[in-house]
Amino acid sequence: MHEMALMGDILQLVERDAASREINQIEKIELVVGDLSNALPDALEMAFTVFRARGIGRLSSNAQLIILKEHAKAKCTVCAHEYEPEARLTICPECQLPSGRLIAGETFKVQSYEGS
Amino acid sequence: MKVLLEEEVLTDNNLSAKFNRDLFQTSKTLVINLMSSPGAGKTTLLEKTVAALGEEFRIGVIEGDLATEKDADRIRALGAKAVQINTNGGCHLDARMVAKVLPEFDFEEIDLLFIENVGNLVCPSGYDLGQHHKVAVLSVPEGNDKIPKYPVMFRRTEMVILNKVDLLPYLDFDVQMAIEDLKGINPESKLLQVSARTEDGLDEWFAWIRAAYKQIEAQ
Ligand SMILES: Nc1nc2c(ncn2[C@@H]2O[C@H](COP(=O)(O)OP(=O)(O)O)[C@@H](O)[C@H]2O)c(=O)[nH]1
Ligand SMILES: [Mg+2]
Ligand SMILES: [Zn+2]
Numbered sequence: 008m009h010e011m012a013l014m015g016d017i018l019q020l021v022e023r024d025a026a027s028r029e030i031n032q033i034e035k036i037e038l039v040v041g042d043l044s045n046a047l048p049d050a051l052e053m054a055f056t057v058f059r060a061r062g063i064g065r066l067s068s069n070a071q072l073i074i075l076k077e078h079a080k081a082k083c084t085v086c087a088h089e090y091e092p093e094a095r096l097t098i099c100p101e102c103q104l105p106s107g108r109l110i111a112g113e114t115f116k117v118q119s120y121e122g123s
Numbered sequence: 124m125k126v127l128l129e130e131e132v133l134t135d136n137n138l139s140a141k142f143n144r145d146l147f148q149t150s151k152t153l154v155i156n157l158m159s160s161p162g163a164g165k166t167t168l169l170e171k172t173v174a175a176l177g178e179e180f181r182i183g184v185i186e187g188d189l190a191t192e193k194d195a196d197r198i199r200a201l202g203a204k205a206v207q208i209n210t211n212g213g214c215h216l217d218a219r220m221v222a223k224v225l226p227e228f229d230f231e232e233i234d235l236l237f238i239e240n241v242g243n244l245v246c247p248s249g250y251d252l253g254q255h256h257k258v259a260v261l262s263v264p265e266g267n268d269k270i271p272k273y274p275v276m277f278r279r280t281e282m283v284i285l286n287k288v289d290l291l292p293y294l295d296f297d298v299q300m301a302i303e304d305l306k307g308i309n310p311e312s313k314l315l316q317v318s319a320r321t322e323d324g325l326d327e328w329f330a331w332i333r334a335a336y337k338q339i340e341a342q
Contacts, residue, residue, distance in 0.1 A: 009214055009246050017132055024128060038132075045249040045275055046132075096274055098307045105310040109278075115132045121125045 013046055013115075014054035021120050022064045030122040032067045037118040041077040044115040048074045065122065079112030136250055139218035143225065143253025150230035152183075153336045154238065156252050158276065159260035160269070161242030164286040166194045167319040168260065168328075169237055173203045175329055180234040180336070185224060187216040187241045194239060204228060215246035218253055234336065244273040248280070256281060256335060263287040263296045270304040278309045284328065289318040 017036065025033055036055075040046050055072040062068065081092040083099035085106040090099065097107040131137070147154045157165050166186075173182050184205040186194040195207035206224045208216060221238065228236070238254060240247040248257075259280040261269055264287060270277050277283065283305060285298065302314050315331070317324035 009249075012213070013132060016136075020130060020132070021128070024126060028124075028126065030124060030126070043275060045245060096278065096308050097310060105306045117128045117130050117132060119125055119127045119129075123124060 010047060010050035010054045011057070014051055014058055017117055018058055018063060018066065020117055025065050025120070025122055031065055033065045033070055033120055033122040034067050035071045035073065035121040037073040037075065037120065039075045039077055039114050039116050039118050041112040041114040042079040043109070043112040044077075046115050048076065067122075075118065077111055077114045080110050081107040082110050083107050133249070133251075136218045139222045140251040140253040143218055143222055145253075146225060146230065147236070147253060147255065148342070150233070151339055151342075152230055152233050152236050153332070153339045154236045154252075154254040154256075155332075155335075156238045156240060156247075156254035156257045157260060158240045158244070158247045158257065158280065159242060159262070160244050160265060163242070163260045163262040163265065164319045165239045165242075165260050166197055168284065168286065168317070169239060170197055170201060171319050171322060171325055172237070172329070172332070173198060173201045175325065176235070176332065177201065177203060181232055183228050183233045183236045185216075185221060185236065185238045187220075187239060189213070189241065204233070210241055214241060214243050215250050216240050216252060217250045221252050235332065244269065244276045248273075248276040255339060258282050258284060260284045260286055261301075263290045263294055267295075267297055267300050267304070270301055270308060274308045277305060277312065280309075281312055282331070283312060283314045285314050285316045286319055288316045288323060289321045 021036055040048055059066055059070055079092050082089045083106050085104050086102045088099055088101040097105045099107045159165050182203045184198045184203055186207045189212055190209055192207045195205040198205035206227045208220050208224055238252055257280045259276055261283055305312055305314055315327055
């Protein structure tokens with residue numbers, strides 16, 4: 008739903024950095040999107056295509072978007088077991104206590120970009 | 124040329140949120156961000172809160188909706204200052220939208236500021252507005268599955284107000300299950316059972332607000 012706005016933020020962030028380095032053509036942007044970050048990779052791809060077609064800023068007309076997914080991971084504070092959490096995020100599958108803490112999966116960042 | 128940025132995407136929002144937070148802190152205004160599905164009863168809860176605490180505290184309200192001034196009008200009718208933000212289709216409030224309307228309030232004249240977010244259990248949870256507390260409202264007719272289905276909202280809020288408990292006798296909502304589910308997603312959160320209609324349980328909500336205000340004042 009809000010992926011257009013998020014993609015706008017991403018492009019602005021990259022645009023600002025590219026301007027400061029005198030990079031005039033952005034060819035590739037690499038994102039890290041966590042499973043629990045609330046951003047949908049498919050919708051981001053679509054938003055990227057829309058912006059690219061509009062010829063926004065320094066984005067080259069065949070620029071690529073690469074999305075690296077970060078899977079959710081939790082660690083139990085009682086037994087130190089690491090697991091991939093499902094709906095009941097903090098219930099440790101080993102000891103059944105609500106003692107899990109999320110250690111990965113919420114990331115949403117621009118990892119890198121390429122241009123010239 | 125490859126540039127390693129490693130930059131969080133919500134940076135711009137976080138900058139505005141910091142601006143808001145600094146303002147709330149220096150003026151010692153307690154700010155609560157209320158989030159829920161459409162119709163859970165946020166505005167009704169705020170109406171009752173303004174009516175009950177309006178003498179004790181100077182209250183301001185920011186209303187977020189896609190369109191109309193309806194909710195702000197409901198609050199104004201009770202004599203509190205209310206500013207409406209229309210997101211024109213946007214599914215959440217962000218810190219910049221809030222920062223833009225802050226000049227409409229006189230922060231020397233306000234003790235409590237409530238921000239009623241756009242009705243949506245997904246997107247608002249991702250945006251820090253600079254508030255002190257994030258509170259989710261869930262209502263009995265929405266059913267038991269909402270806590271496990273929207274875990275991000277319930278993990279990022281510190282309290283859930285379960286509203287419309289007056290309807291419990293007519294529906295199959297299982298309060299104990301909701302408490303268990305919440306514990307599984309966010310053990311630090313708690314569930315407060317209220318009916319904004321009959322005013323059952325509201326005293327506990329008011330007591331929580333008073334305690335939170337004391338904390339801000341003491342800082
Ligand atoms: N039965 C019952 N209805 C309620 C309660 N609180 C709110 N409502 C009704 O729920 C509807 C939506 O309420 P509103 O406050 O506008 O919800 P919002 O969209 O979250 O702001 C209105 O018709 C309210 O009268 C409650 O505690 N019990
Ligand atoms: Mg409302
Ligand atoms: Zn364990």
